[in-house]
Amino acid sequence: MTTESTECCKSTPATECCKSCPQENLGFIYGAFLLRVWLAIRAIQTGVEKYSGTVGSDQPIRIDGKVNDYGLTAAEPVKEYALSHYHGVPEALMTKFTHEPIMMQMKWALPLYDKVLGPALLALGFAILLGIFTRTSLFLLGLLYVSLTWGLILIKEDSGIAWLGIHMILIVMALMLAKHNRLCLLKKW
Amino acid sequence: METPTSSINRRDFLAKTAAGAGAGLVLGAPGILRAAGASPSNNINVALIGHGKQGQVLFESMKNIPGLHFQAVCDIWDYNRKAAEGHVHGLQKHMPKAYSDVDEMLATEKGLDAAVIATPDFWHSPHTVKCLEAGLNVYCEKMMSNTIDGARAMVKAMQKSGKLCQIGHQRRSNPRYRFTLDQLINNNKICGQIINVNGQWNRAVKSSQNIAYKPSLTIKPEILAKYGFKDMHQFMNWRFFRDLSGGAISDLGAHQIDIFNWFLGAVPKSVYATGGNSYFKEREHFDNVMALFDYDTPQGQVRAFYQVLTTTSSGGGYWESFMGTEGTIKISENSSVTEIFKEASPAPKDPSAPPPDKPIPLSWDHLVQRGLLGRKAAAPPPAPAAGVVDSRVSKPPEGFALPGELNKPPHQPHLENFFASMRGEAKLNCDAHHAFLSEAPIYWVNPSALSHQPIVFTNEHLDV
Numbered sequence: 053m054t055t056e057s058t059e060c061c062k063s064t065p066a067t068e069c070c071k072s073c074p075q076e077n078l079g080f081i082y083g084a085f086l087l088r089v090w091l092a093i094r095a096i097q098t099g100v101e102k103y104s105g106t107v108g109s110d111q112p113i114r115i116d117g118k119v120n121d122y123g124l125t126a127a128e129p130v131k132e133y134a135l136s137h138y139h140g141v142p143e144a145l146m147t148k149f150t151h152e153p154i155m156m157q158m159k160w161a162l163p164l165y166d167k168v169l170g171p172a173l174l175a176l177g178f179a180i181l182l183g184i185f186t187r188t189s190l191f192l193l194g195l196l197y198v199s200l201t202w203g204l205i206l207i208k209e210d211s212g213i214a215w216l217g218i219h220m221i222l223i224v225m226a227l228m229l230a231k232h233n234r235l236c237l238l239k240k241w
Numbered sequence: 242m243e244t245p246t247s248s249i250n251r252r253d254f255l256a257k258t259a260a261g262a263g264a265g266l267v268l269g270a271p272g273i274l275r276a277a278g279a280s281p282s283n284n285i286n287v288a289l290i291g292h293g294k295q296g297q298v299l300f301e302s303m304k305n306i307p308g309l310h311f312q313a314v315c316d317i318w319d320y321n322r323k324a325a326e327g328h329v330h331g332l333q334k335h336m337p338k339a340y341s342d343v344d345e346m347l348a349t350e351k352g353l354d355a356a357v358i359a360t361p362d363f364w365h366s367p368h369t370v371k372c373l374e375a376g377l378n379v380y381c382e383k384m385m386s387n388t389i390d391g392a393r394a395m396v397k398a399m400q401k402s403g404k405l406c407q408i409g410h411q412r413r414s415n416p417r418y419r420f421t422l423d424q425l426i427n428n429n430k431i432c433g434q435i436i437n438v439n440g441q442w443n444r445a446v447k448s449s450q451n452i453a454y455k456p457s458l459t460i461k462p463e464i465l466a467k468y469g470f471k472d473m474h475q476f477m478n479w480r481f482f483r484d485l486s487g488g489a490i491s492d493l494g495a496h497q498i499d500i501f502n503w504f505l506g507a508v509p510k511s512v513y514a515t516g517g518n519s520y521f522k523e524r525e526h527f528d529n530v531m532a533l534f535d536y537d538t539p540q541g542q543v544r545a546f547y548q549v550l551t552t553t554s555s556g557g558g559y560w561e562s563f564m565g566t567e568g569t570i571k572i573s574e575n576s577s578v579t580e581i582f583k584e585a586s587p588a589p590k591d592p593s594a595p596p597p598d599k600p601i602p603l604s605w606d607h608l609v610q611r612g613l614l615g616r617k618a619a620a621p622p623p624a625p626a627a628g629v630v631d632s633r634v635s636k637p638p639e640g641f642a643l644p645g646e647l648n649k650p651p652h653q654p655h656l657e658n659f660f661a662s663m664r665g666e667a668k669l670n671c672d673a674h675h676a677f678l679s680e681a682p683i684y685w686v687n688p689s690a691l692s693h694q695p696i697v698f699t700n701e702h703l704d705v
Contacts (some may be wrong), residue, residue, distance in 0.1 A: 113645035115424070122416035122423075123654065124645025150327045151320055151458075238383040 057175075077232065079229065082144070084229035086173055088180055094219070095177030095193060103168035105137030148207045155206075172196055182232035183236025187227060194223040267392040286353050288310040288377070289503035290343055290368055291360035292319075292325035295382055299359055299409075300325075302653040304332055305659060311349050315340040317468050318476075320458050341464075350619045355663060357656075358382060361479040361487040363469065366391030369406060369673075370398040378405040380659045383677055384491040385497075387484070387686040392677050396705045399673045405657040407669050409677035410499045412574065414655035416568045416647055421572055422504055424613055431583070431605065431614075432565025435538075438501050438545035442493040442559040446520065449528070450475040451549035481524040486633025489549040490686045491515075493559070500561045500572075501534065501545050503645055508703060509534035509545070520552045528552055532686045568605075568637070574651050579643055581614065585636035605641060615642035634660055677705060 111126040112119045141149065141162070149155050149162055176196065178191035197216050204212040233239070242285035287309050289296060293316070301311055314337045322339050329337045340346035347353075356372040358365060358381040366386040372379045379399075385392035385408055399406040412418045425431050442533040451474070459473045469485070470476040479485040480492050487495075502508050512534050516527030529550045562572035569582045583605050608614045617640035647654070661667035681703040689696045696702070 109646070109648055113612060115644070118610075120420070121643065122420040122645075123647070124416045124420055124643075125648040126645060147324055147327065151323055196497075212360075 067155060075145050079228045080229055080232035081234050084226065084232040085234060087222060087229060088183070088186065088224040088233070091190070091193065091219075091222060092181035093179045095173045096181065097177075099170050099173030099177060100133065100172070102140055103133045103135060103138050104131055105134065107132055138170060138181070140166035145203075145207065145209075149203065169196075183233060185241040186233050186239075187230050188241040190223050190226050194220060194227075197223070256359075276449070280503055283503075283664070284308055284310045284628045285355055285480065285663060286310050288313040288315060288346060288350065288353050288356045288372075289313045289325055289329075289337075289577070290346075290356050290358045290372075291382075292316045292321040292328075292441060293359065293366075295361035296357075297324070297328070297651055298650075299357055299380075299382075299656065300328055302650045302656050303357070305649065305653055306359045306657055309660065311337050312353060313338040313340060313346055315343055315346045317341050317464060318460055343371055346378075347371060349502045355375055355380065355660070360562065362491070363387040363391075363479070363484065366394050369395045373398040373402040373404050373406060376402070376404065377598070378659075378663050380407045380656065381673075382409040383680070384487055384495045384678070384683070385673065387486050387491075389681060391679060392673075392684075393705050396673045396677050405662055406627075406671055407655070407662070407675040408472045408671050408673055408680075409652070409655065410496060410671045410676060410679070411655035412496060412500055413503065413670040414653060415574065416654065417579070417643055417645070418500070418572065420645070421570060421643065425570060425581070426504060426563065428610060431581070431608070432563055432570060433567030433584075434540050435505065435543055435563050435565040436541070437538065437564040438505070438543060438562065439564065440497040440501065440545070440561040441549070441556055442489075442496075442497065443548070443550045443553055443556045444493070444558075445554035446552050448554070449521070474583055481521075481526050483525045486526070487684070488530070488531045488687060489528070489551055490514075490532065491683055492547045494530070494532075494547055494678055494686070495680060495683050496549055497559065497561050498532075498534075498683050499676075501547070502682070504561075504563060505538050505543055507536050507538045507543075508678060509536050509682050509698065511695055511697045512682055512685055512689050514690040516687070517653045517692040527687070530686065530690060532689070534682065547621070572643075576638075576643070576646055581616070581641040581643070582638035582679045583641065584638055587589075609641070615644045616640075617642045644669075678703070 064129065107130060109125045109130065113124050113126055114120065146162070146166070155162055173196070176189050176193045178184075179185060180193065197219050201213055201216045201220075204210075285308060287303070288302065289311060292300070292314060296316075298680060303311075311329045311333060314322060316322040316325060322341065326339050334491060338346075340349070353375075355378045356368075358368050358379060360368055360382075363386070364385050365381050365384070366388075369379050369381045369385075373395075381395070385395055392642060395406065404595070419551070426435075452474060455475050460470075460476060462472070465472060465476055470479070475482060477483070480488070486492060512531035512532055513532060516530035518524055518528055521528040529548070529552060531546070531548045534545040534547070536545065556574070557578050558575060560571050560575070560578045561573040567584055571580045571582075571641055573579050605614055609616060655670065658667055658670045662669045682698065684694045685698070685702060
């Protein structure tokens with residue numbers, strides 16, 4: 053990076069800077085895009101998985117051409133996605149949360165959070181992927197991860213806290229690179 | 242009121258079996274009067290007694306059964322009781338009544354139809370007897386009790402009350418097991434003469450550790466003492482204590498030895514067991530037990546070997562294997578472990594044996610075509626070592642599979658059978674009396690191992 057181009061980037065808006073020194077800025081543009089896509093996919097697929105469940109096959113097997121009397125079905129349970137499978141907070145964690153004294157004081161909070169978590173991950177994930185209010189969407193995703201971190205601190209899930217810490221670092225990096233954001237639907241905020 | 246099962250004792254059981262009822266027919270089709278227990282609305286009002294790990298497993302299965310109303314929950318531990326309230330609230334959108342004491346619950350709650358009991362083993366009998374005497378139908382987890390007298394009391398209470406009492410040997414209602422017994426062993430006799438039975442439950446050291454707890458959740462000492470626990474460690478790990486449970490042989494082995502007896506249609510005539518605290522030296526119960534059972538069945542003598550090891554997961558986990566002259570069925574609740582083998586060469590006819598009911602087919606292709614068996618890829622033949630093949634080595638058997646699966650949690654069919662029986666739509670697959678006949682030999686495994694002596698069963702050992 054030349055001194056001239058660095059000065060250029062400091063003194064001019066990102067778009068104009070890009071025009072004035074495109075080669076040096078391309079790395080930032082790629083970096084911002086990749087980080088955006090990674091965070092978006094992470095949020096979207098996590099949200100989608102909250103609609104997944106396992107169901108057994110209902111296809112009965114036939115013996116001598118007739119449906120068997122025993123209730124034997126064709127295959128082992130399979131994974132599927134459906135609105136009816138929705139579970140925001142995994143059941144194992146839900147049980148732990150319900151026994152926490154703080155959560156007992158706010159009994160309304162957990163069901164609400166459970167309902168909001170999946171749709172929030174999907175909405176923010178798609179907003180970041182499509183570049184809709186990227187900075188604000190990243191900021192809100194960061195807040196969502198802060199809330200998840202708080203919950204994991206509550207139930208002493210240290211490894212999960214560490215994972216979320218890495219996500220937070222990536223979000224901060226994405227925010228720092230946001231001025232190099234391209235392929236956006238709405239560049240405001 | 243006396244149920245029909247009250248007239249069954251071990252002698253009748255053996256006599257009926259010997260009279261040609263066929264393997265599993267007697268144990269598999271217990272007759273019991275249908276209990277009129279359901280509410281007029283046809284909703285069954287259920288009390289959950291004990292909501293630890295097993296209680297939660299049962300609840301997860303009951304969630305899928307329509308027509309149940311969870312009216313009350315009972316557990317001495319706040320942690321479990323609140324979990325039960327939360328689980329029921331999540332399902333019904335209103336809180337059940339919560340109790341820490343069964344007596345208080347039974348005295349207070351009106352309109353209960355059934356109790357589902359998943360408390361520690363030494364509480365099974367007192368809780369079941371109390372609930373039956375209070376007019377409830379009972380589903381109680383196995384092992385029936387930590388003592389044979391406790392189990393006897395459950396049978397007598399069921400007979401006296403005229404209510405239903407199903408014991409949680411859930412494989413008895415599993416379609417895979419019922420199909421295997423009815424269609425493969427009895428109707429089509431694919432095993433030929435069953436001579437040996439093997440079973441095991443091998444569990445790794447990591448899965449056999451003491452259960453830990455948060456100190457902040459410790460139950461008050463006076464409450465623990467009231468309910469028979471020395472301290473919180475004992476409350477969490479009651480399975481390792483002789484006064485509270487039967488140890489691994491009843492905890493894990495009872496399910497599978499029950500299958501031995503059910504499939505063979507007989508109870509063993511003796512047991513010889515050995516065991517020890519070879520790894521978990523501080524525990525009262527053995528961490529590994531091996532038991533040999535001798536049977537006289539309508540088909541002839543059968544020897545069965547069972548092992549429960551809490552120090553290794555090798556050997557494929559848990560399964561029961563029925564080995565006959567024509568084929569072997571290795572079955573497990575875990576369908577990936579289930580395998581069926583056909584001997585490559587049919588057994589030569591024994592000139593002294595009575596002629597078979599049907600000619601023994603050389604191939605099982607017709608069973609596959611009918612849908613009774615699935616195909617499994619054949620195992621490759623063993624490579625000849627140093628160019629020499631021992632002429633005594635048998636050809637590898639041909640592999641087959643069960644044709645279908647269970648598409649529900651494994652406990653659900655057994656619970657469905659219980660509630661359907663309450664509604665008069667079915668008969669119990671494992672009422673307390675039939676469970677007792679099957680469980681009674683298991684109570685003598687630990688005494689045999691402790692005394693290093695075989696035990697030949699008499700009526701005193703096995704009768705109610």
